[in-house]
Amino acid sequence: xxxxxxxxxxxxxxxxxxxxxxxxxxxxxxxxxxxxxxxxxxxxxxxxxxxxxxxxxxxxxxxxxxxxxxxxxxxxxxxxxxxxxxxxxxxxxxxxxxxxxxxxxxxxxxxxxxxxxxxxxxxxxxxxxxxxxxxxxxxxxxxxxxxxxxxxxxxxxxxxxxxxxxxxxxxxxxxxxxxxxxxxxxxxxxxxxxxxxxxxxxxxxxxxxxxxxxxxxxxxxxxxxxxxxxxxxxxxxxxxxxxxxxxxxxxxxxxxxxxxxxxxxxxxxxxxxxxxxxxxxxxxxxxxxxxxxxxx
Amino acid sequence: xxxxxxxxxxxxxxxxxxxxxxxxxxxxxxxxxxxxxxxxxxxxxxxxxxxxxxxxxxxxxxxxxxxxxxxxxxxxxxxxxxxxxxxxxxxxxxxxxxxxxxxxxxxxxxxxxxxxxxxxxxxxxxxxxxxxxxxxxxxxxxxxxxxxxxxxxxxxxxxxxxxxxxxxxxxxxxxxxxxxxxxxxxxxxxxxxxxxxxxxxxxxxxxxxxxxxxxxxxxxxxxxxxxxxxxxxxxxxxxxxxxxxxxxxxxxxxxxxxxxxxxxxxxxxxxxxxxxxxxxxxxxxxxxxxxxxxxxxxxxxxxxxxxxxxxxxxxxxxxxxxxxxxxxxxxxxxxxxxxxxxxxxxxxxxxxxxxxxxxxxxxxxxxxxxxxxxxxxxxxxxxxxxxxxxxxxxxxxxxxxxxxxxxxxxxxxxxxxxxxxxxxxxxxxxxxxxxxxxxxxxxxxxxxxxxxxxxxxxxxxxxxxxxxxxxxxxxxxxxxxxxxxxxxxxxxxxxxxxxxxxxxxxxxxxxxxxxxxxxxxxxxxxxxxxxxxxxxxxxxxxxxxxxxxxxxxxxxxxxxxxxxxxxxxxxxxxxxxxxxxxxxxxxxxxxxxxxxxxxxxxxxxxxxxxxxxxxxxxxxx
Numbered sequence: 001x002x003x004x005x006x007x008x009x010x011x012x013x014x015x016x017x018x019x020x021x022x023x024x025x026x027x028x029x030x031x032x033x034x035x036x037x038x039x040x041x042x043x044x045x046x047x048x049x050x051x052x053x054x055x056x057x058x059x060x061x062x063x064x065x066x067x068x069x070x071x072x073x074x075x076x077x078x079x080x081x082x083x084x085x086x087x088x089x090x091x092x093x094x095x096x097x098x099x100x101x102x103x104x105x106x107x108x109x110x111x112x113x114x115x116x117x118x119x120x121x122x123x124x125x126x127x128x129x130x131x132x133x134x135x136x137x138x139x140x141x142x143x144x145x146x147x148x149x150x151x152x153x154x155x156x157x158x159x160x161x162x163x164x165x166x167x168x169x170x171x172x173x174x175x176x177x178x179x180x181x182x183x184x185x186x187x188x189x190x191x192x193x194x195x196x197x198x199x200x201x202x203x204x205x206x207x208x209x210x211x212x213x214x215x216x217x218x219x220x221x222x223x224x225x226x227x228x229x230x231x232x233x234x235x236x237x238x239x240x241x242x243x244x245x246x247x248x249x250x251x252x253x254x255x256x257x258x259x260x261x262x263x264x265x266x267x268x269x270x271x272x273x274x275x276x277x278x279x280x281x282x283x284x285x286x287x288x289x290x291x292x293x294x295x296x
Numbered sequence: 297x298x299x300x301x302x303x304x305x306x307x308x309x310x311x312x313x314x315x316x317x318x319x320x321x322x323x324x325x326x327x328x329x330x331x332x333x334x335x336x337x338x339x340x341x342x343x344x345x346x347x348x349x350x351x352x353x354x355x356x357x358x359x360x361x362x363x364x365x366x367x368x369x370x371x372x373x374x375x376x377x378x379x380x381x382x383x384x385x386x387x388x389x390x391x392x393x394x395x396x397x398x399x400x401x402x403x404x405x406x407x408x409x410x411x412x413x414x415x416x417x418x419x420x421x422x423x424x425x426x427x428x429x430x431x432x433x434x435x436x437x438x439x440x441x442x443x444x445x446x447x448x449x450x451x452x453x454x455x456x457x458x459x460x461x462x463x464x465x466x467x468x469x470x471x472x473x474x475x476x477x478x479x480x481x482x483x484x485x486x487x488x489x490x491x492x493x494x495x496x497x498x499x500x501x502x503x504x505x506x507x508x509x510x511x512x513x514x515x516x517x518x519x520x521x522x523x524x525x526x527x528x529x530x531x532x533x534x535x536x537x538x539x540x541x542x543x544x545x546x547x548x549x550x551x552x553x554x555x556x557x558x559x560x561x562x563x564x565x566x567x568x569x570x571x572x573x574x575x576x577x578x579x580x581x582x583x584x585x586x587x588x589x590x591x592x593x594x595x596x597x598x599x600x601x602x603x604x605x606x607x608x609x610x611x612x613x614x615x616x617x618x619x620x621x622x623x624x625x626x627x628x629x630x631x632x633x634x635x636x637x638x639x640x641x642x643x644x645x646x647x648x649x650x651x652x653x654x655x656x657x658x659x660x661x662x663x664x665x666x667x668x669x670x671x672x673x674x675x676x677x678x679x680x681x682x683x684x685x686x687x688x689x690x691x692x693x694x695x696x697x698x699x700x701x702x703x704x705x706x707x708x709x710x711x712x713x714x715x716x717x718x719x720x721x722x723x724x725x726x727x728x729x730x731x732x733x734x735x736x737x738x739x740x741x742x743x744x745x746x747x748x749x750x751x752x753x754x755x756x757x758x759x760x761x762x763x764x765x766x767x768x769x770x771x772x773x774x775x776x777x778x779x780x781x782x783x784x785x786x787x788x789x790x791x792x793x794x795x796x797x798x799x800x801x802x803x804x805x806x807x808x809x810x811x812x813x814x815x816x817x818x819x820x821x822x823x824x825x826x827x828x829x830x831x832x833x834x835x836x837x838x839x840x841x842x843x844x845x846x847x848x849x850x851x852x853x854x855x856x857x858x859x860x861x862x863x864x865x866x867x868x869x870x871x872x873x874x875x876x877x878x879x880x881x882x883x884x885x886x887x888x889x890x891x892x893x894x895x896x897x898x899x900x901x902x903x904x905x906x907x908x909x910x911x912x913x914x915x916x917x
Contacts (some may be wrong), residue, residue: 110590
């Protein structure tokens with residue numbers, strides 16, 4: 001028993017990194033919205049679900065080629081993010097943060113309800129990218145999709161890093177997040193930057209959905225759990241820190257995969273939330289975040 | 297009627313509700329409607345708890361489904377598997393929900409609002425998974441059956457009709473209690489916390505404890521509802537207590553109006569009935585709840601029901617809005633302060649030092665020793681020492697960024713200091729939480745005025761008197777005679793304080809309608825209401841006209857005669873020179889000079905700090 005468990009360690013690592021990449025993408029979406037508006041976007045998980053289901057529809061019902069279906073799904077996610085910001089959130093923008101957060105909860109539930117009507121209650125699958133036959137590395141079997149997931153997410157993370165550090169627009173977004181009033185004075189259009197953040201968060205979520213769906217399949221209610229795990233990852237890394245979100249995503253993925261393997265697979269889904277509560281208990285600023293000073 | 301315990305001030309609508317419920321019982325045609333009403337009563341209990349949490353403490357929980365479930369399961373488990381009596385089941389249900397409530401609240405309530413939303417949501421998921429997976433204990437996904445039915449002593453509440461009376465009586469009693477709580481010293485403090493938490497702390501309100509208590513109370517109400525549900529249905533399964541239930545009750549709260557207790561009841565009635573109507577088209581249920589939640593938050597933030605009532609009201613009467621007809625202009629107030637016996641000599645004609653020195657006491661009311669504050673790598677304050685004697689006004693001056701406000705924050709317990717001691721009336725308050733420092737005798741005002749805008753002028757003052765009261769949550773809910781007497785006394789004292797000020801006529805106006813000058817006055821009155829040993833004034837006349845400034849300062853200075861010590865942070869040198877008995881000059885977080893105003897004015901080091909040294913110093917960073 002023990003020996004076989006130890007033999008599975010490489011498998012756990014691969015699985016942890018795979019899910020970790022997905023959590024990292026979702027956590028980044030949370031992070032972007034947090035930095036642009038200071039609110040937690042509960043609908044982030046539903047972008048994931050919408051991306052996966054939309055890609056499936058484009059691929060199977062409309063016969064669009066794979067790459068175009070993925071691009072379409074990502075675009076759809078971006079539009080959904082924009083719609084959320086342009087619609088209910090912009091309409092209520094002067095309300096208390098808590099009300100805005102609850103609006104995203106309401107949107108999340110509505111999206112879930114609407115998706116149930118559109119796509120039904122069944123589970124939908126997506127064909128994987130590349131071949132289906134696993135590659136054996138030592139004792140671990142790696143499905144090509146896993147490599148796609150890890151590779152694509154690392155690429156996106158790298159691009160984002162470059163975007164935030166080295167482009168004017170990226171710097172404007174960071175400035176608007178840091179001090180919206182100051183950003184306005186510098187001629188940055190905060191509403192545009194906010195909309196862009198939501199659009200990017202939406203596409204990031206949709207991408208995560210299209211990447212994970214071939215492995216786990218997706219249903220109308222699947223976004224909730226993924227979204228919350230992404231949030232846990234963001235909290236773990238330090239809420240609002242992009243580096244932290246990525247790191248938190250991978251740590252959470254690995255913890256979850258090892259926890260399920262060594263402790264109990266029945267409670268696999270609970271680990272993320274136990275970690276979430278533990279972080280909030282012990283170090284609310286997360287691993288990378290800094291304690292925010294409240295001012296009068 | 298109003299003198300009886302447990303009877304709230306607004307007993308008439310409550311009585312109407314009770315009577316109409318009693319009549320309803322005879323009008324309901326069949327058991328199906330009784331079931332609907334019974335579920336409604338239990339939902340209403342959960343919503344009541346949530347509303348208390350939101351309306352008073354400004355926190356939202358998305359995990360009340362879990363508390364509902366914990367209450368149901370813990371009682372069901374001990375009564376079926378251990379064969380404990382029903383009352384023990386109730387006790388266990390309340391204890392379990394209270395324990396989980398505290399465990400969840402203590403760490404998360406330190407954080408800002410939306411963390412609690414996430415933490416409670418995560419908690420709800422963990423509980424759902426636990427209920428599904430712990431099969432030996434909970435029966436797993438197929439649930440627990442054969443739970444003993446509800447009974448009150450020898451009376452079995454085994455029919456839907458009998459349970460109707462039980463459930464609604466419990467609800468009405470709890471409702472009365474929560475209405476009482478809202479209308480008490482604790483309720484005021486909770487509203488103050490919702491409005492401006494840090495300010496409430498500096499007035500002696502133990503905010504962390506209250507927040508934990510209100511969250512625990514709210515969790516226990518859900519637990520009570522869960523207990524009743526389990527023994528009413530005699531069968532429970534985990535799917536009843538998942539996140540969707542939490543979302544449903546939140547939607548009820550939102551539709552009824554966040555924090556409005558009566559609105560919450562209406563929201564419960566509407567949405568519980570809606571759920572039954574939607575039963576036929578179950579697939580639409582999720583969408584409808586989601587849209588209701590979103591739309592009412594976006595378009596009717598005060599709730600669908602209050603919005604409808606407002607529209608109805610406006611159609612009926614066309615009255616001018618309240619803010620238009622309210623307070624007089626600030627100039628009049630300045631004059632009325634002069635006219636009401638507060639007039640002192642104008643600064644130019646008074647002889648500062650001789651008149652001021654008289655009443656200064658022997659022992660210091662505030663002693664700051666060797667105080668250092670560090671923000672990361674920045675040394676904001678370094679080894680600051682000074683003391684304030686009773687009857688003394690010590691001005692703290694210094695260029696911007698010298699650390700004046702940081703000093704006040706450190707003294708009042710809002711900023712942690714790395715080194716040093718602060719003693720109030722010889723009691724060491726170093727590193728004590730802000731509310732304890734306040735209770736020891738430190739009152740303060742803020743650079744940017746901090747009043748509780750949702751409370752009336754009188755209520756603002758009564759928050760300042762919070763630490764004089766003794767009644768706690770349970771006494772407040774029961775509205776005991778003692779609590780009532782205390783409340784009356786606090787009210788009388790607050791009125792007395794208001795009497796000779798221009799705010800007397802505005803006692804029952806919402807504080808948000810006051811002018812800046814009036815708000816400054818109210819903030820000072822509120823600090824005085826604490827009867828502090830030392831009063832910290834952070835730019836008390838900033839933003840006021842010269843006339844207003846003098847009026848305000850003359851009036852506040854009268855309090856030094858009764859032995860209060862004051863720390864005055866002010867930029868206006870005329871004010872400092874006219875009113876201070878001593879001046880402490882801060883520069884780069886250090887005490888540069890200390891002494892009588894006239895001496896400070898001539899001190900070359902002070903002049904240098906303010907105006908610079910000329911060419912030689914200019915080149916240095």
